[in-house]
Each structure stands twice: as structure tokens, then as C-alpha cells.
Amino acid sequence: MEMAKNFFEKRVNRRKFIRDSAIIGGGLAAMTAFPKVGRTAAKKLRLITPEADPTQVKVWREAFEAFAAKHPGVEVMGEYKKWDDVTKKLAADLAVGSPPDLVAGSSKPDFVAEQFKRGYCVEMSKVVDAIGRDDFYSSALQAWQYGGKQMAIPYGSQGPVLWYRKDIFAEKGLKPPVTWDDYMDVAEKTTDVKKGFYGAVFPYGRTWNTHLQVLNCIWSAGGFVFDEKLNVAFSSPETRTALTYYRDMARFSPPDAGKYGFRECSNAFVSGSSATTFYWGRVLSHLYKMAKDLVPKSGCVPNPRKKYTKTCLNFDEMYINKTPNTEEAIEFVKFFFQRENVLKMLWVVPGHVVPTQKSLAQKYLEHPWLKENPDIAKALAEAPSYAVAETKESPDHPFNYKMVAVVGNMVIPDCIQKIIIGKEPVEKAVSWAHNKMVELTKDIKA
Amino acid sequence: MKIRIQDRNLGIILILPSLILFVGLLLYPLGYGIYISFFSKHLLSKDLAFIGLKNYIWLFRNPDFWQALWHSVLWAGSTVSLQVILGTAVALLLHQPYKGRSIARGLVLFPYMIPIVSVVLIWMLMYSALYGVINHLLLKLGLIDSAIAWLSSPRSAMVSVVLVGLWKFFPFVVITLLARLQIIPLDLYEAARIDGATAWDQFWDITIPQLRDILFIVVLLRTIWMFNNFDVIFLLTGGGPLRATMTLPVMVYEQAFESYMMGRGSSIAVLMFVLLIIIMTIYFKTFKQQEAL
Numbered sequence: 001m002e003m004a005k006n007f008f009e010k011r012v013n014r015r016k017f018i019r020d021s022a023i024i025g026g027g028l029a030a031m032t033a034f035p036k037v038g039r040t041a042a043k044k045l046r047l048i049t050p051e052a053d054p055t056q057v058k059v060w061r062e063a064f065e066a067f068a069a070k071h072p073g074v075e076v077m078g079e080y081k082k083w084d085d086v087t088k089k090l091a092a093d094l095a096v097g098s099p100p101d102l103v104a105g106s107s108k109p110d111f112v113a114e115q116f117k118r119g120y121c122v123e124m125s126k127v128v129d130a131i132g133r134d135d136f137y138s139s140a141l142q143a144w145q146y147g148g149k150q151m152a153i154p155y156g157s158q159g160p161v162l163w164y165r166k167d168i169f170a171e172k173g174l175k176p177p178v179t180w181d182d183y184m185d186v187a188e189k190t191t192d193v194k195k196g197f198y199g200a201v202f203p204y205g206r207t208w209n210t211h212l213q214v215l216n217c218i219w220s221a222g223g224f225v226f227d228e229k230l231n232v233a234f235s236s237p238e239t240r241t242a243l244t245y246y247r248d249m250a251r252f253s254p255p256d257a258g259k260y261g262f263r264e265c266s267n268a269f270v271s272g273s274s275a276t277t278f279y280w281g282r283v284l285s286h287l288y289k290m291a292k293d294l295v296p297k298s299g300c301v302p303n304p305r306k307k308y309t310k311t312c313l314n315f316d317e318m319y320i321n322k323t324p325n326t327e328e329a330i331e332f333v334k335f336f337f338q339r340e341n342v343l344k345m346l347w348v349v350p351g352h353v354v355p356t357q358k359s360l361a362q363k364y365l366e367h368p369w370l371k372e373n374p375d376i377a378k379a380l381a382e383a384p385s386y387a388v389a390e391t392k393e394s395p396d397h398p399f400n401y402k403m404v405a406v407v408g409n410m411v412i413p414d415c416i417q418k419i420i421i422g423k424e425p426v427e428k429a430v431s432w433a434h435n436k437m438v439e440l441t442k443d444i445k446a
Numbered sequence: 447m448k449i450r451i452q453d454r455n456l457g458i459i460l461i462l463p464s465l466i467l468f469v470g471l472l473l474y475p476l477g478y479g480i481y482i483s484f485f486s487k488h489l490l491s492k493d494l495a496f497i498g499l500k501n502y503i504w505l506f507r508n509p510d511f512w513q514a515l516w517h518s519v520l521w522a523g524s525t526v527s528l529q530v531i532l533g534t535a536v537a538l539l540l541h542q543p544y545k546g547r548s549i550a551r552g553l554v555l556f557p558y559m560i561p562i563v564s565v566v567l568i569w570m571l572m573y574s575a576l577y578g579v580i581n582h583l584l585l586k587l588g589l590i591d592s593a594i595a596w597l598s599s600p601r602s603a604m605v606s607v608v609l610v611g612l613w614k615f616f617p618f619v620v621i622t623l624l625a626r627l628q629i630i631p632l633d634l635y636e637a638a639r640i641d642g643a644t645a646w647d648q649f650w651d652i653t654i655p656q657l658r659d660i661l662f663i664v665v666l667l668r669t670i671w672m673f674n675n676f677d678v679i680f681l682l683t684g685g686g687p688l689r690a691t692m693t694l695p696v697m698v699y700e701q702a703f704e705s706y707m708m709g710r711g712s713s714i715a716v717l718m719f720v721l722l723i724i725i726m727t728i729y730f731k732t733f734k735q736q737e738a739l
Contacts, residue, residue: 088703095489118490193592196576205598206686256575258598258687273576408704421600421687
């Protein structure tokens with residue numbers, strides 16, 4: 001104050017002003033560089049998650065506060081990312097040596113394995129034991145094991161379903177589609193381009209959702225991306241059949257589906273612009289929050305099939321990076337996996353993911369929205385049972401540590417864009433994707 | 447005890463913070479970027495393998511690189527020229543005396559002040575085929591039969607992102623030119639009028655020459671910024687569809703954070719840096735030659 005007063009009264013000479021400013025500036029810089037000096041600093045844990053609907057963010061914050069209350073001196077801070085950006089953000093953080101302490105819901109076992117094999121993540125077996133190994137479905141734990149070691153703990157699993165408009169189907173005398181032929185018929189009959197209404201939403205944006213939806217079709221036709229020895233097996237008659245079907249169905253999708261990721265596919269249905277969409281359980285809460293009148297008019301069934309009903313199995317998981325805060329991060333994971341905390345997180349978007357702990361299976365279904373819609377709840381609860389992880393395309397496949405390159409480089413979305421937007425022959429685009437996958441994975445070691 | 451510092455030493459002490467910042471924030475990252483470009487480095491790995499010029503050879507042989515370079519030139523060239531044309535026109539308009547001019551001057555800055563994420567969200571909604579106002583109006587007017595996929599068709603994607611780049615950044619040109627317009631001596635115009643100069647003559651022979659120096663700086667800065675611009679294209683199209691809007695900065699990101707190849711990403715960044723230096727050198731020399739005439 002005195003300095004300022006002197007300054008304004010012009011009683012400070014230039015030399016003194018510079019000296020005092022340097023002292024203040026230096027002090028501030030030192031405080032920034034050494035934040036713990038001179039004050040009791042709380043340990044700050046960073047948690048990155050793409051599970052970031054506003055209601056989910058609220059639940060995360062409540063969990064952080066409850067944890068801080070039980071662990072004075074430890075603070076957890078959430079960083080909320082988009083699905084398509086989360087692994088890129090994590091990779092960038094790892095590259096500069098400042099990974100987040102915790103990651104929740106990346107749903108990318110291939111990416112986590114890439115980190116785990118390089119020694120960046122904490123082995124979680126002891127944490128699973130502390131939480132209660134017997135309470136977990138063993139298949140859920142297995143999906144997050146790499147080389148027999150537990151790299152993450154899943155708290156929810158999910159499989160996509162086909163959401164459809166019961167009222168429009170009834171009006172046109174249609175039944176929910178079971179096969180691809182049924183679906184094409186339904187899509188054709190419900191599409192009205194002039195009214196801006198579409199029978200299907202087949203995304204072909206350069207997004208992870210496109211990757212997953214194309215994969216669902218390839219698997220349904222009986223194809224694989226890799227064989228049991230993890231050689232690229234993309235170029236096959238089954239893949240070509242699947243991509244031809246995908247291209248044909250895109251005709252009944254919104255014209256800008258070439259930019260669609262997750263949200264856009266849900267939005268198309270929830271905004272009343274499409275008769276069907278592939279999506280996970282999150283659509284239910286989107287309907288309740290944004291279009292409640294559509295809730296009784298909506299239903300969901302397993303994805304239509306060619307040969308098999310087989311879709312992508314995804315998980316919301318939690319894993320810990322090796323940082324100076326590892327012990328506190330482990331404590332947070334144990335805290336989070338307490339029954340009431342997991343339930344709170346699952347209930348905030350009811351139906352989106354189902355519990356991986358047996359003790360929550362029944363309680364989970366007691367959410368009012370799930371009770372009001374028993375058919376939807378049943379379809380969503382059953383979806384993971386016929387789904388497989390993209391890192392394990394069949395029971396005969398080993399854990400696929402090569403899939404990370406295919407997913408990261410968006411080879412499958414690029415392939416389908418070549419077919420739909422670039423009008424390339426299916427065979428040529430599939431062959432291109434196959435060769436690209438071979439090139440990208442040839443040097444990847446287990 | 448009083449410490450006396452000689453003026454010479456005080457000078458060095460005062461320069462030191464800037465020097466440290468210059469080395470730490472500019473020279474070191476630049477040097478490290480160039481260094482990394484000669485190595486094969488996985489983003490998640492600490493290991494470096496020296497591979498000499500292989501990253502550069504890969505780039506020069508890669509048609510994607512040449513396509514991205516062409517897109518960068520197209521993107522920077524079209525946005526900068528359109529920004530200068532629109533910015534000059536709006537600056538001249540805002541320089542005229544009329545009622546509500548202050549409000550108009552404030553409003554014109556809005557696009558520049560809005561965070562880029564908000565700008566992108568607004569434009570994505572406007573471009574949407576399902577509920578976008580642009581498609582809605584065109585359909586209502588009967589100009590199109592069905593909605594256009596502005597951002598997901600290779601034919602319209604670049605035009606669509608250029609439009610956003612123009613809208614977002616033209617206010618920079620407006621404020622810079624407006625500041626210069628306000629200090630052009632009015633007696634120049636008065637003398638010209640007495641000599642019988644038309645409005646066009648006055649604009650061409652007085653206004654433009656007076657704006658010449660500032661336009662030089664504006665074009666220089668905007669070209670550097672637009673050539674290096676990443677966020678507009680990345681957030682709107684991610685470089686797609688089918689690489690139709692893939693520019694060099696987006697390709698750096700693609701190589702480093704999608705393919706995890708830091709070396710390749712760095713080599714693109716180094717080439718961008720070299721290219722900008724070449725372009726700017728030519729630009730400076732041309733300007734100086736014209737000035738000497």
C-alpha cells in the first residue's frame with residue numbers, strides 16, 4: 001500500500017520502483033514454483049473421465065467431496081473430456097510426464113494395455129481383493145486383464161441396442177427388425193427426406209462411434225478384424241458384405257451422418273428426427289430429460305443381425321497411473337467402489353451401463369425410470385451378454401494388443417468414409433484398410 | 447547497507463528475465479522439435495531411435511502431406527484475402543459518421559471476442575442437416591430439395607470452414623484498419639476534392655496508400671496465424687471428410703496423437719516453420735522492392 005501511495009505521489013524513484021517490483025515478482029514466481037512452501041498444501045489428485053453429462057459431473061463432485069471429508073488433506077479434481085478426445089489427452093499427458101492420477105470410463109482396454117505394458121499403470125489385483133473379488137463378474141475383470149495382470153477395474157458394462165419409435169412403427173404396421181433385411185425394409189418405409197425424417201442413423205464420421213457400429217456389422221456378418229493369431233483378417237467376404245450393407249443403410253440416415261459421433265446419433269433420435277438409432281442406454285435419460293413425451297413411444301431391441309447377434313462390449317473402468325499420489329489414488333478407488341457410490345454413478349444415467357458387481361444387480365433395477373420401462377431395462381441389461389470386447393473378438397482370440405493402432409488411426413471410419421462419401425468400390429476400400437492395418441500393426445509387440 | 451548497481455549491470459539484470467524466457471519458451475522447444483524430427487519416437491515411449499532423414503523422406507513421398515500442404519495454402523490464402531477484403535470494407539463503413547456507429551463498432555468485435563469453442567458450436571448447429579438454420583432457410587426458399595451436409599461432404603467442407611474462419615477473424619482487420627483510418631489527415635481529402643477527385647479516386651490514391659503499411663502487417667500476421675491455425679478446422683471437421691480439410695497443423699496432431707509418432711509430427715511442424723520463413727522472406731522482399739519504386 002505504502003509503495004503504491006508513494007508511487008502515485010511520485011515519491012519513488014525509478015531504481016527503487018524496479019527493485020521493489022523485482023522483489024514482489026520474484027516472490028510470486030517462487031510461490032508458483034514451490035507451492036508447498038509456507039502453507040499446508042492439500043494433495044491434489046487428477047481424475048480424467050469422459051463420463052461427463054452434467055448430472056454425472058455433479059455425482060463426481062459429490063464423490064470427491066465425500067472422499068475429501070474422509071481423507072483430510074487429499075483433494076480429487078475432475079477433468080471432463082469428450083469420448084473421442086480422452087485417449088489423445090491421456091497420451092499427451094503421458095508424453096510430457098504428467099499423467100492424471102486416475103482415469104474413469106475410458107472404455108479403451110487396448111489403449112490402457114498400451115500404457116500398462118510400458119509400466120505406466122498400477123497393477124490392481126490387490127485393490128480388487130480389497131473391494132471383494134468374489135462380488136465381481138469374472139468376465140468383467142478378465143476383460144481388463146493384460147498378461148494375467150489386472151490393469152483396471154470395471155464398474156459398469158454396456159452393449160449397444162437398436163432404439164426405435166413404437167408409435168411410428170405401429171402407424172406403419174411395422175415390427176421391430178430382427179434381421180438386416182427387416183431393418184432395411186423398416187428404414188426405407190420410415191424415411192421421409194422431404195420432412196427431414198430418417199429411418200436409420202448409420203454414422204460415418206471419423207469417430208469412435210463409427211468404428212464401433214461398423215465393427216458390430218462386421219461381427220454380425222461373421223467377419224473379424226484380426227484372426228486368433230492376431231494377424232489382420234479384415235479383408236474377407238463377411239467384411240465386404242457388412243460394409244455393403246452399411247453403405248446401403250446410410251441412404252436412410254441424415255445427410256450429415258458423415259460427421260456423427262456418439263451425441264449426434266442419440267440427438268437424432270431424441271429430437272424426433274429418426275425412427276431408429278443404434279445407441280447404448282444413455283438414450284433413456286436423454287429422453288427423460290429432453291423429450292419426455294417420447295419415452296412411452298420408444299423401445300429398444302437387440303441390433304438386427306446378419307448371421308449373429310454380436311455387438312461391442314464396453315466398460316466403464318477405473319485405473320491408476322503411477323504418480324507420487326498412487327497411494328491416495330488407490331484409497332479413492334476403494335472408496336468409489338463402495339456399493340452406494342457405484343450405484344449413485346450408475347443411476348445418474350440409468351440403463352447406460354449395468355453393474356459389474358453381483359451385489360448391485362437387483363438394486364440397480366430399482367431406479368424409477370427402469371421400473372417404469374421394464375422392457376427397455378431388460379433389453380439393456382441383456383445387451384452385454386451377447387457382446388464381445390473389441391480387444392477379444394471371440395472366446396478363441398487372445399487379448400488384442402494390436403487393436404490400439406487400428407482404433408487410434410481411425411482405419412475403419414476412414415474405410416467406410418471412402419465407401420460412402422468417396423463412392424469407392426467396397427472391395428477396394430476394404431483392401432486399402434486391410435493393408436493399412438497390416439502396416440500399422442507390423443511392429444507392435446506384446 | 448546500500449547496494450549500488452552500475453547501470454551496465456542493471457541493464458543485464460533487467461534483460462535476464464526476458465532472455466531466460468526467450469531461451470526457455472522459444473529456443474528450447476524449437477530446438478527440441480527439430481531434434482525430435484530426426485528420431486523415431488512413440489508418444490508413450492521414452493525411447494528414441496535415431497533415423498536421420500527418414501521422417502522427412504516419408505513425408506515427401508506421402509501424397510497426404512502434399513495434399514495437406516495444398517489445403518493449408520488454400521485455407522490461409524482464402525481466409526486471409528477474404529478477411530482483408532471484408533475487414534477493409536467494414537472498417538471504411540465504420541469510419542463514416544452515422545447514428546449508432548459506436549454500437550456497430552462494438553458489435554463488429556463480437557466474433558473475435560467469442561471463445562473458439564462457442565464459435566464452432568454455433569456454426570455446427572447452423573450447418574446441421576437436421577436442425578440447422580442454413581438448411582432450414584434454403585429449404586424454405588425452395589433453393590434445395592433436401593438438406594446439405596455442409597461439413598461432411600468433401601465438396602462443401604472447405605468452403606464451410608473458410609466461412610467460419612472469415613467470420614471469426616475479420617474483426618481483427620477491422621480494428622487495425624479503423625485505428626489507422628482515424629489518423630489519416632482530413633486535409634488530404636479536402637485538397638483532393640478541390641482538385642476534382644471522385645470518391646473512388648480518393649479511396650484509391652489516398653486511403654489505400656495510407657493503409658499500405660498497416661495492411662502489410664495485417665497480412666503478415668494473419669497469414670502466419672491462419673497457416674498455423676489448428677482449432678477451427680480440428681473442431682469443425684477434424685480434417686475430414688476424406689481429408690478434404692486436412693491442413694498441416696491438423697496432420698501434426700494426427701501423427702503425434704492418433705498415430706503416436708512424435709518424430710513424424712515434429713518433421714511436419716519443422717517443415718511448416720521453414721515454409722513460413724520462406725514465404726515471409728519473399729513477402730518482405732517484394733514489399734521492400736515495391737516501396738523503393
